[in-house]
Amino acid sequence: METIVERRGATICIQCVQALRQPARRSPNARIAILPALQQRTGRSFTTTTNTQSFDRARRRKDIQSCTVNLQPDSRVLSPSRRHYAAQSPTQQNLKALHGRVAELTSSALQPQDGKPPSEQRILYVLEQLDAIAHSLLDVKPSLPTKDLPSEQTKPKTKDTTATSALLGSVNARHYPAYLTPTSLLALLSTRAEEILRDPPIFLTPAILRAYVDLQSLLSRPESFLEIFTLYATKPTPTLSGTTITYTEVAPSTAKSAIPPSIANVALSAAVNAHDLPLSISIINTTFATPSHTRSKLLRHALLPSTLLALAPISAYALSTQFAAFQTTMSTSHATGIAFAGFLTYLGTVASLGYVVVTTSNDQMDRVTWAKGVPLWERWVREEERAAWDRVAGAWGFSEVERRGEEEGREWEVLREEVGRRGMGLDRVELMEGME
Structure with a gap:
């Protein structure tokens, strides 16, 4: 051989x-x-x-x-690795075709043919297509061979070429893009997706925001999440009136302006994977630590229990009246009062025990815990915020349990200060393993 x-x-x-x-x-x-x-x-x-x-x-x-x-x-x-490289490397023709597809999708969202604001289904389709293109590019890790790069040796030379004619010839013969790489095309995908969400006639829905966050997380480009989340909460709502588009201002503190927790967790994971502490802190501040998030959680989780608790006395009085009709040892009114008091006592005791159990549960806590004196209702409302800080602390600290508390550095001190300012504690000694 x-x-x-x-x-x-x-x-x-x-x-x-x-x-x-x-x-x-x-x-x-x-x-x-x-x-x-x-x-x-x-x-x-x-x-x-x-x-x-x-x-x-x-x-x-x-x-x-x-x-x-x-x-x-x-x-x-060829060795097996180089053979795989030659088989998987994209060509300039394929990259230019993908570039044209990205331009076509972007124009269909930013400049629709009918002149009307694009629907949610259309924007979701465009973002899904961009996500598919990103997956196809990320499957190919190596870059293009260097011989495909334009060089002076490969350019035709003529004897009568002057500086002016050479410049004009290069401008006339240029086809944009002159040279594409998978990296530049991935950057283009990120830029075009952000342009789509920033377009004023496009109304941002949770589904569109989720598709955008998934795409940028796939591209490992979470830098735009802070501005997009702020835009989601403050972007005016477009309304088509005839042939004109009117915009209605949105209050950022309303419940519908809150970032869904599932989307916020995906964005936080992308920032943590990028090891960007300022971005992680900003994502927590614009998602879990906003008044809109508090109101959204109260509507999603506290509205139904509060309604049932408000209707409990009426139901208890109706049952007490029916119970008093089946007895003969005392008057009906007296029996109704005793039964009503018993029902209310039972419901109040069970509701109080359930409230204490829900608001004081701490098995899910790892390194960030609540400081002393924080009300129980506030602990329940801000539990997602505390869990987010717990994730950040776990990512920046030592993974070994026995080495916890040995962390040092500027970022760790900033993290400890930020956690302390929000009524929480990082690595409380009395709660650490072996320190009970």
Whole structure:
């Protein structure tokens, strides 16, 4: 089996390298013995002579260059990893086709043909298509071969070319984009998706926001989450009146302006994976620590229990009246009062125990816990915020339990200060394992 080595960016057989390295004092017969190997490799015929000077260096270099393997050789001389590289590397034609598809999708969302604001289904379709393109690009890790890059050697040269004509010719012959890479196309996907959400006629819904966050998380570009979340809470609502679009201001403190917790958790995971502490803190402040989030949680989780608790006395009085009708030991009014008091006592005791159990549960806490004196209702309302800080502390601190408390550095001090300002404690000694 022939041995292939890498030398100065080219692949050369080991026999040709040995032929180059032979000293001049060796006998002509030894040189003649090398020629069959070169002839078999290059397919050329050589004339041998007893004069050693005739086997000059220029001729040997020319023969070795003809033996050099190209940058895209036959797959039989490629290693498995390079063979996968040659099979998976995207071409310029494919990248330009994807670039054209991105431009088409963006124009359909920003400049619809009917002149009306695009519907939610259309925006979701565009974002899903951009997500599919991102997946197809991320599946191919290697970049394009360097030989595809435009170089001076590959450009046609003419004898009568001047500086002005060369400049005009380069401008006229330029096709945008002149050269694309998967990295530049991924950056373009991120930019176009952000432009779509910033377009004033596009109304931001939770589904659109979720698709955008998933796409940027896939691209590992969470830098725009802070501005997009602020835009989601404050962007005016477009309304089509005839042929004109009117905009209605939105109060950022309302419940419908709150970022859904599932979306906020995905965005926080992307910021944590990027190891960006300021961005993680900003995401927590614009999602879980807003008044709109508090109102949204009260509507989602406290509205139904509060309604049932308000209707409990009426139901208890109706049951007490029916119970008093089945007894003969006391008057009906007296029996109704006793039964009503019993029902209310039972309901109040059970509701109080349930409230204490829900608001004081701490099994889910790891490193960030509530400070002393924080009301129970506030602990329940802000539990998602505390859990978010707990995730950030776990990502920036040591994963080993026995090393907790040894963290140091500027970022860790900032994290400890931010947690303390919000009525929480980081690594309270009395709650650590073995310190009870």
